[in-house]
Amino acid sequence: MSTAKKIAKNLGSLLISRVLTKTISFFIFLYIARYLGPSDFGKYSFAFAYTYFFSFIPDLGIHQILVREAAKDERIMDKLIGNATIVKSVLSILAFLLCCLAISITNYSTSTKNAVYIAALGLLAISLSGFSVVYEVKLRMDYSILFSITSRVFFLVSVLYLIRFNPDLNVFISVAVIADIIYYILMTVFSKRFVTPNFKIEYNLVKKIVLEALPVAVSTAFIMIYFRIDMVMLSFLTNDTEVGLYSAAYRLTEALTFIPSILMVSIYPIMSKYFKDGNKAFGYIYTKSFKILFALGLLIGTNITFLSEKIILEIYGSEYYGSVIALQVLIWATSVMFVNQLLSSTYIASGNQKIMAKISFIAAILNIGLNLLLIPSYSYIGASIATFFTEFIVMIYGIYWINKNIIRIGLFKEIIHPSISVCIVSAFIIISKNYVDIIPLTLVSVLTFIGILYITGWINSEDIMLLKKVIPKKMRYFVLK
Numbered sequence: 001m002s003t004a005k006k007i008a009k010n011l012g013s014l015l016i017s018r019v020l021t022k023t024i025s026f027f028i029f030l031y032i033a034r035y036l037g038p039s040d041f042g043k044y045s046f047a048f049a050y051t052y053f054f055s056f057i058p059d060l061g062i063h064q065i066l067v068r069e070a071a072k073d074e075r076i077m078d079k080l081i082g083n084a085t086i087v088k089s090v091l092s093i094l095a096f097l098l099c100c101l102a103i104s105i106t107n108y109s110t111s112t113k114n115a116v117y118i119a120a121l122g123l124l125a126i127s128l129s130g131f132s133v134v135y136e137v138k139l140r141m142d143y144s145i146l147f148s149i150t151s152r153v154f155f156l157v158s159v160l161y162l163i164r165f166n167p168d169l170n171v172f173i174s175v176a177v178i179a180d181i182i183y184y185i186l187m188t189v190f191s192k193r194f195v196t197p198n199f200k201i202e203y204n205l206v207k208k209i210v211l212e213a214l215p216v217a218v219s220t221a222f223i224m225i226y227f228r229i230d231m232v233m234l235s236f237l238t239n240d241t242e243v244g245l246y247s248a249a250y251r252l253t254e255a256l257t258f259i260p261s262i263l264m265v266s267i268y269p270i271m272s273k274y275f276k277d278g279n280k281a282f283g284y285i286y287t288k289s290f291k292i293l294f295a296l297g298l299l300i301g302t303n304i305t306f307l308s309e310k311i312i313l314e315i316y317g318s319e320y321y322g323s324v325i326a327l328q329v330l331i332w333a334t335s336v337m338f339v340n341q342l343l344s345s346t347y348i349a350s351g352n353q354k355i356m357a358k359i360s361f362i363a364a365i366l367n368i369g370l371n372l373l374l375i376p377s378y379s380y381i382g383a384s385i386a387t388f389f390t391e392f393i394v395m396i397y398g399i400y401w402i403n404k405n406i407i408r409i410g411l412f413k414e415i416i417h418p419s420i421s422v423c424i425v426s427a428f429i430i431i432s433k434n435y436v437d438i439i440p441l442t443l444v445s446v447l448t449f450i451g452i453l454y455i456t457g458w459i460n461s462e463d464i465m466l467l468k469k470v471i472p473k474k475m476r477y478f479v480l481k
Contacts, residue, residue, distance in 0.1 A: 021145075022255045024152040029251050031159050032172055033316055038244030040169050045247035046240070047115035047173055049231040050103065051123065056224055057095035058088050058126035060217040065209055081191075082199040083206050085127065092127035096120050115173055122177040128184040143190055151183035215353035222360035225367065230383035233371045238379050246380035248316055249326035253334040256300060260293050260341040271349035282349075283407045289342050290411055295418040297335030299449050302422050303442055304331040306429045310438055322380075329384035336391040343398035350406050359401075363394050417458035418449075425449050 033041045062084050099120040103113050158175045231250070234243045267285060275282045304311065308327045312320055347356040367390040374382025399411060425445045432441055453459045 019258075021148050021152050022258050024149070024156050026255060028152070028156050028159055030315060031163065033244075033248055033251075033320070035163055036169065036172070036244075038248070038319060039240045040244075042235070042240035042242070042244030042247060043112055043115055043169055044172060045231060045251075046112065046235045046243055047119040048176070049228045049247075050116050051099055051119040052228045053224055053232070054095045054099040054102075054120070054123060055126060056217060056220045057098070058092040058123060059129060059220070060087075060091055060210070060213055062087065062209055062213045062217075065213045079200075079202060079205060080209070083202055084209065086199060086201060087206060087210070088129065089127040092124050095123045095126075099123060111169070115169060118170055118173045118177060122180045125177075125181045125184045128188045143193075144187060147183050147186040147190070150186060151179040154182055155179035212353075215357040219353065219357035219360040222357070222364035225364040229364070229368055230371055230375075230387055233368075233375055234380055234383055237375050242380050245320060245322040246326055246383055248312070248320045249323040249330050249384070252311070252315070252327060253304075253330045256331075256334055257337060257341070259296060259300075260338045263289060263292070264341050264345045268345045268349060271345060275350050283409055286342070286346055286402075286407055287409055287411070287414070290339065291414045293338040293342055294415060295449075295453070297338035298418050298422050299425070299446065301332045301335035302426055303429065303445055304328075306426065306433055307438055307441070310433075314438075326380050326384045329381065329388055333384070333388040333391045336388070336395050339395050340391060340398065343395065343402065346402055346406065347398075352406070355401060355405075359394060359397060363390050366390050366393065414458075417453055417456050421449050421452040421456075421458075424452060 032044065036044060100117055103116040106113075108116075155175060158179075159172065162171055162175070231243060231247065234246055267289065271282060271285055305328050308331070309324050312324050312327060316323065344356060347353060367386055370386035370389060371383055374386055376382075378385070403409065403411070425448055428448060429441065429445055432444075436444075450459070
């Protein structure tokens with residue numbers, strides 16, 4: 001099978017998978033949120049947000065370096081995975097112990113601490129995450145997809161079954177951890193079809209991987225801070241109910257990040273290869289990806305902003321009405337994040353992990369400062385604003401830096417037409433939202449947006465040919481020239 005066909009199959013599989021897993025996850029959190037209520041759902045969200053801060057330790061930025069190196073030379077993949085697994089195992093134990101120690105010395109209630117202790121068990125399973133490299137490099141994400149869906153189905157069925165017996169908070173957290181463990185075990189077992197890991201420690205290789213990964217690790221740590229510090233700071237500065245309302249909106253917007261990730265997971269190894277070869281396709285991929293992600297983010301942000309009240313009431317009920325404004329702000333942070341995922345992949349694929357670490361550091365400091373400034377006065381609305389502003393600054397500077405140092409391609413022309421089109425769509429939604437249901441209104445707005453872009457020439461014949469290959473036949477991707 002050619003590389004183009006493998007990419008096509010990968011993208012198609014990823015699309016189907018992410019839609020299925022996000023749909024299943026949506027129902028999981030819907031049932032949990034409604035069952036627990038804002039206060040206990042706030043504790044549930046806090047437990048995983050707190051644990052999330054320690055999840056970078058088991059990886060330490062190693063994963064993306066492994067993918068990059070294995071994509072360059074698959075012959076060393078057995079050694080890469082074997083040595084990485086050993087390193088990750090040690091780091092996983094360290095992360096678990098640090099997480100438990102850190103929460104134990106805080107003033108949180110015993111119930112909150114116990115929730116974190118259980119959630120922290122999931123950190124130990126990350127030691128097996130190195131095996132996912134096999135599926136990314138071999139462009140066989142269909143396996144990983146099957147494992148992900150299996151774990152999500154297990155989680156959903158468990159939640160539906162357990163709700164009948166009036167379980168407490170810790171039962172739901174335990175099931176979530178078990179579901180993650182199932183995913184990693186399946187990934188490890190089936191990887192033997194493609195590679196036999198070599199667990200003989202090669203200190204020079206380990207040293208090279210760790211040193212290359214450190215900038216990514218630093219960057220990842222700071223990214224995690226400005227992704228999750230808002231929820232932890234809300235817990236410190238307000239109460240569990242405020243965290244629950246914020247988390248309800250955040251979960252909805254976070255679910256949409258699968259859209260850019262399905263593109264970048266498949267494209268990242270190819271970007272790494274073409275940058276190494278000095279091929280002009282690197283710039284082509286970057287520009288096309290930006291064009292698609294910017295337009296999608298803009299359209300999704302507009303639709304959800306105007307329909308947020310209906311969305312919250314339909315999904316969570318009136319008990320979560322306070323989440324409406326948070327959703328309206330956070331959806332724009334997520335829309336900006338569409339482009340930021342592309343920028344992050346571009347930094348690493350081109351070997352510029354250090355600048356990514358610097359940007360992430362500045363973003364983390366900015367986000368913490370904004371949260372300290374805004375949360376005391378505006379609670380979770382302030383946290384939402386801080387998240388959006390941080391993402392926006394990261395995007396603006398990232399586009400500027402990449403254009404100056406890596407790819408001298410102007411992107412302004414790719415922004416004008418979608419911006420004008422979304423203004424027209426906004427007017428249509430405002431006029432129609434009180435008379436038309438959400439689903440038909442969304443469909444019409446999407447078709448209107450696409451139609452305007454086609455008429456104005458922003459969508460050209462090359463884009464149409466690409467869409468024909470991408471959509472009808474399981475996302476078949478274009479052949480790189």
